[in-house]
Amino acid sequence: MVKRKSILKSILFYLAIFALVIFVVYPFIWMLSVSFRYDSDAFDPGVIPKRPTINAYMELLGLKESIRDELSNEEKQLLDLVKDLPEEQQKPILDKIYSQRKKESFPFLRFFLNSLLIAGLSSLISVIISIFGAYAFSRIKFPGRGTIQKSVLLVYLFGGTILAVPLYQIFVKIGMTGNGYKGLVSLFVIYLVQTLPVSLYMLGNYFRTIPETIEEAAIIDGSSRIGIITKIIIPLSLPAIITVFIYAFMIGWNEYLFASIFIRPYPQFYTLPIGLNEIFYSDHAIWTKMMAASVMTSIPVIILFMTMEKYLVGGLTAGGVKE
Amino acid sequence: MAILDNYSPLKKKEAIFGWKLVSPTVILISLLILYPVFYNIYLSFFDVSLSLGENNKFVGFSNYINILKDITFWRSFGITLLFTFITVVGSILLGLGVALLMNKKFFGRTLVRSLLLLPYVTPLIAIVFSWKYVLLPIDGPLTKFLTLFGFSSGMDIINDPNNSFIVVSIFNIWRNFPFIYLMILSKLQSINDDYYEAAEIDGANSWQKFLHITLPELYFVIGSVALLRGIWNFYKFDEVYLMSKFANTLPIYIYEKAFTGIPQQGVAAAIATLLFLFMMSLIGIYVKKVLKW
Numbered sequence: 001m002v003k004r005k006s007i008l009k010s011i012l013f014y015l016a017i018f019a020l021v022i023f024v025v026y027p028f029i030w031m032l033s034v035s036f037r038y039d040s041d042a043f044d045p046g047v048i049p050k051r052p053t054i055n056a057y058m059e060l061l062g063l064k065e066s067i068r069d070e071l072s073n074e075e076k077q078l079l080d081l082v083k084d085l086p087e088e089q090q091k092p093i094l095d096k097i098y099s100q101r102k103k104e105s106f107p108f109l110r111f112f113l114n115s116l117l118i119a120g121l122s123s124l125i126s127v128i129i130s131i132f133g134a135y136a137f138s139r140i141k142f143p144g145r146g147t148i149q150k151s152v153l154l155v156y157l158f159g160g161t162i163l164a165v166p167l168y169q170i171f172v173k174i175g176m177t178g179n180g181y182k183g184l185v186s187l188f189v190i191y192l193v194q195t196l197p198v199s200l201y202m203l204g205n206y207f208r209t210i211p212e213t214i215e216e217a218a219i220i221d222g223s224s225r226i227g228i229i230t231k232i233i234i235p236l237s238l239p240a241i242i243t244v245f246i247y248a249f250m251i252g253w254n255e256y257l258f259a260s261i262f263i264r265p266y267p268q269f270y271t272l273p274i275g276l277n278e279i280f281y282s283d284h285a286i287w288t289k290m291m292a293a294s295v296m297t298s299i300p301v302i303i304l305f306m307t308m309e310k311y312l313v314g315g316l317t318a319g320g321v322k323e
Numbered sequence: 324m325a326i327l328d329n330y331s332p333l334k335k336k337e338a339i340f341g342w343k344l345v346s347p348t349v350i351l352i353s354l355l356i357l358y359p360v361f362y363n364i365y366l367s368f369f370d371v372s373l374s375l376g377e378n379n380k381f382v383g384f385s386n387y388i389n390i391l392k393d394i395t396f397w398r399s400f401g402i403t404l405l406f407t408f409i410t411v412v413g414s415i416l417l418g419l420g421v422a423l424l425m426n427k428k429f430f431g432r433t434l435v436r437s438l439l440l441l442p443y444v445t446p447l448i449a450i451v452f453s454w455k456y457v458l459l460p461i462d463g464p465l466t467k468f469l470t471l472f473g474f475s476s477g478m479d480i481i482n483d484p485n486n487s488f489i490v491v492s493i494f495n496i497w498r499n500f501p502f503i504y505l506m507i508l509s510k511l512q513s514i515n516d517d518y519y520e521a522a523e524i525d526g527a528n529s530w531q532k533f534l535h536i537t538l539p540e541l542y543f544v545i546g547s548v549a550l551l552r553g554i555w556n557f558y559k560f561d562e563v564y565l566m567s568k569f570a571n572t573l574p575i576y577i578y579e580k581a582f583t584g585i586p587q588q589g590v591a592a593a594i595a596t597l598l599f600l601f602m603m604s605l606i607g608i609y610v611k612k613v614l615k616w
Contacts, residue, residue: 016424017435023497024438027453028445030464034456043462133348141334142341148349155356156551157606159558161574162599165581165592166359166366193355196348225340254447256561261582273448277565280452287456294449305444306437 035291042287056292060108106284108293110268111275116300118184118271119252122191126199126248127241129192134203135229139212149204155197160257168261180266187271190258195248202247206240207233239308246304253301272297360599367593373586386593396576396594403573406492407557411549413496418503419545423537425504426511443501451565454494455481487567494566495556503548510544511537546614550606557602573598 034042035056037049044050058064082090136142137149167190171177176186214236215228223231234241256273263269270278276293279285330338367386369379390396425436442450457465460479470476480486518536527535560574568575573594581591 013424013427013429017429017431020421020424021435021438024442026465027450027457028441030457031449031453045464045467047464129347129351132344136341136344140337140341140344142338145341148345151357152348152352155352157554157602158356158360158599159555159560159574161558161560161577162363162595163356163359164578165371165588165595166362167355168581169366169371169588170359170362189355193351196352200348250444250446254561256447256565257578272446273561273565276448276452290452291456294452298445298449301444301446302441305440 031291031294034287035295037288039286039288056286056288057296060106060289060292060296062109106279106289106293107267107275108296111270111272112296114184114269114275115253115272118188118191119249122188122252123195123245123248126192126195127203127245130196130199130203130244131229131234131241133196133200134207135233137200137204138207139215140225152197152200160194164257164261167258171262177262180263180269183263183266184269186262187255187258190262191248191252191255194255195251198251199244199248202244203237203240206237210236243308246301246308249304250301253297363592363599364596366589367596369589371588371592373588379589382589386590387597389590390593390597396573399571399573399576402488402571403557406488406495406559406563406570406572407553409492410495410499410556411552413492414500414503414552415545415549417496417500418548419507419541421500421504422507422511423533425508439501439504441501442498447498447561447565450498451562454566458490481567482569484569484571487569488571491563491566491570491572495559495562498562499552499556503552506544506548507541510541514540543614550609550614553609554602554606558598 029047033047033049036052036054037044038051038053038055041049041051055064078093082093085093137145168177171186176182210233214232218228218232254273255271256277259271259274263271263274267275267278276290276297280290366379368381368383370382370386371379421439425432425439457463458480460466461476466474466476466478466480474480478486481490514537519532522532522536558574559572560578563570563572564575564578577591577594577598580586580594581588
C-alpha cells in the first residue's frame with residue numbers, strides 16, 4: 001500500500017517536471033525549428049523541419065546572397081538602359097535602385113557588432129571602476145562610506161522610465177545628440193552608469209569573503225594598496241569579476257529604451273534590440289530570418305551563462321540583483 | 324578637510340585614498356542618476372521645448388493638473404498596478420513551486436536546472452520574437468493548440484487590447500520566475516534538517532511541515548524578492564512594449580508622451596515624478612510593515 005502511494009507520487013512528480021520543462025522551452029524549440037527552415041516552410045506544422053536548411057543563417061552572416069539582395073531582372077535591365085543616358089539623368093534612377101536595395105537588406109552583422117562594441121566596452125569599464133569602488137567599500141574606512149553605499153543601493157529604485165526624459169534633455173543640452181556617433185557615446189555612458197550599482201554591490205559582497213589576513217601579510221611585505229588590488233584581490237576574485245562582467249554585458253545587450261531614444265534616426269548605429277525590432281515591423285520580417293537572428297543574438301549570452309553557471313547562481317543569490 | 328581633523332595621519336591617508344577609489348562611481352552616479360531625478364521634477368513644471376535655443380516655458384502645476392484630469396492616465400495607472408500585482412504574485416507562486424520541486428534529487432536535475440534559467444538569461448528581443456511566432460493568429464503553433472480549448476484561431480491574442488495585458492503578464496511571469504526560484508532554492512537548501520526531523524517525531528505531515536517550518540524560514544527571502552520584482556515590474560518598459568504596444572501600462576504612456584507624436588516632455592516628466600513619488604512611499608511602507616526593518 002505504502003509502495004503504491006510512493007509510485008503514484010513519483011509519477012506525479014515526474015509529470016510536474018515534464019510540464020515545467022515544456023512550459024519553459026516551448027518558445028525556444030520553435031525558435032530553433034523555424035530558424036532551420038526555408039522561408040516557404042515557416043508555417044509548416046510539426047516541430048521538426050521537414051527540409052532542414054541553414055539557409056537563413058548563411059544569409060544573415062552574408063555567406064550567401066539573399067534572393068532579395070540579388071538584382072531583380074527588372075533592375076538589371078534598368079541598369080543596362082541607364083548606361084547610355086547622360087549623367088544627370090542617370091543619377092536619379094541609380095539612386096532609386098540603390099535605395100530600394102538598401103531598404104531590402106537585413107544588416108544583422110552590423111547590429112551584432114554595434115551591440116558587441118557598446119555592451120562590451122561599457123561593461124568592461126563598469127567592472128574596472130567598480131573593482132576600485134567595491135574595494136573601498138569593503139576594506140577602507142572613510143567618513144561618508146555608509147551614506148555613499150546606501151545611495152548606490154537606492155539607485156536600484158530608479159528605473160529607466162523615470163530617467164528617460166531628464167537624461168534625454170541633458171544630452172540634448174550638452175550637444176550629445178545629432179549624429180550616430182554621439183548617440184552611441186551617450187548610450188555607452190548610460191549603460192556604464194546603469195550597470196555600476198549592480199557591479200559595485202556584487203563585487204563588494206564578494207571582496208568581503210576574501211580573508212583580510214592575506215592582505216595584511218602583503219602590507220607587511222611593503223605592498224601598496226593598489227598593489228594589493230592588482231596582485232591579490234583581482235586574481236582571487238576573477239570568477240566574481242567575470243560574473244559581474246556578464247551581468248553588465250547582458251544589460252547593454254538587452255537595453256531597448258535608451259537605444260530607441262538616442263539612435264533611432266541612425267540605422268547604421270542600431271544595436272540588436274532596436275535593429276531587430278525595426279526590421280520586424282518592416283517588409284523584411286521573414287520568420288526564418290527573424291528566428292535565425294534571435295538564435296544568434298542569444299548564443300553569445302547563453303554560452304557565457306552556461307560556462308559560468310556555477311558562479312552565476314551563487315552571484316545571483318548573493319548579489320540578488322540584475323536589472 | 325575638517326571631518327578628518329581627529330584622524331591620525333595614517334587613517335587620514337587611508338580615508339583620502341578611499342574617497343579617491345569611489346570618486347569615479349560617485350561622480351557618474353550623481354551626474355547621471357541622482358541629478359536627473361531632480362531635474363525631472365524641475366522639468367515637470369515646464370512646457371519643455373524640443374528645439375535648441377528656445378527656452379522652456381514655466382507653467383506651474385498645470386502639467387500635473389492636466390494629468391490628474393486625464394482619464395488615460397488613470398486607466399494606465401490602474402493597469403500598471405494590476406500588472407505589478409499579477410506578475411509579482413504569479414512569479415512568486417511559480418518560483419516557490421519550482422523551488423520545492425527542484426529541492427528534491429531526481430534523474431536529470433542538472434539538465435533541468437540549466438533549462439530553467441533559459442527564460443531569464445536569453446536576450447529579451449529573441450524570446451519576444453519566438454513568443455510572437457507561437458501566438459500568431461491562425462498559423463501560430465500555440466494558437467492552434469489553444470483552439471482545442473475553445474479559442475478561436477483567428478484571434479490576434481497579443482495585439483488585441485483586451486487580451487494583450489494578460490499575455491504580457493504571463494510573459495513577464497514566464498521570464499522572471501527563474502530569478503525567484505533561484506533565490507528561494509538557495510534559502511531552502513540552507514534550512515536545517517533538524518527542524519523537519521523534530522516535526523516528524525511530533526507527527527507533522529508534509530503540509531504542516533511546509534506551513535510551519537518552510538514558509539516562516541522563507542518569509543524574508545520572499546518579502547525581499549517581492550519588493551525587488553515589484554519595483555522592477557512597476558517601471559517595466561521593454562518587456563511590455565516590445566511584446567505588445569497595446570498593453571497600456573504607465574511606462575509606455577510616459578514613453579509615448581515623451582518621444583512619439585508631438586512630444587510633451589514636461590507632461591511626461593510630471594507623470595514620471597508622480598510615479599516616482601508613489602513608488603517611494605509604497606516602498607517606505609512596505610519596508611516598515613512587511614520587512615520590519
